[in-house]
Amino acid sequence: MKNHFTTLSILAAACIGLAGCGPSQDDLYGRLQAEDPAVRASAAVEAAEQDDKAAIALLVERLNDIDIEVRMMASVALEEITGLSTDYQAWDPPQKRQAVQQQWRQWLAQGAEGPLPPLEQPETQPAPTVGEPRQ
16 A cells, blocks of 8 residues: 555645635534535545544545545545555546445445455447447
């Protein structure tokens, strides 16, 4: 497992500076659901730094966040907290992000122990061949 704490600390400092989040902000779980994406990203970093297993379900929900930085920080935080990794990329198309999110949800439903269940690949339509009409 890669150690991302240095990167996380730098990003957290940047998020805190931009968002003004700190001890006076709502609790960590509230900030993971905040309206401001910089606050959500910072809260994901904080969850990883605190090894906060209670934040895992909220981090799983952030994997499909509208903001790419939040998705990236949630993914890194999940890897740091659980020691598990996937082929998730924050810039993946929504169907792929949702499939990985479902993989994490299944893991949580199975007691959050052991490896992640197999990834269910989203159904995709093959690209039309040049010169063939689209269906």
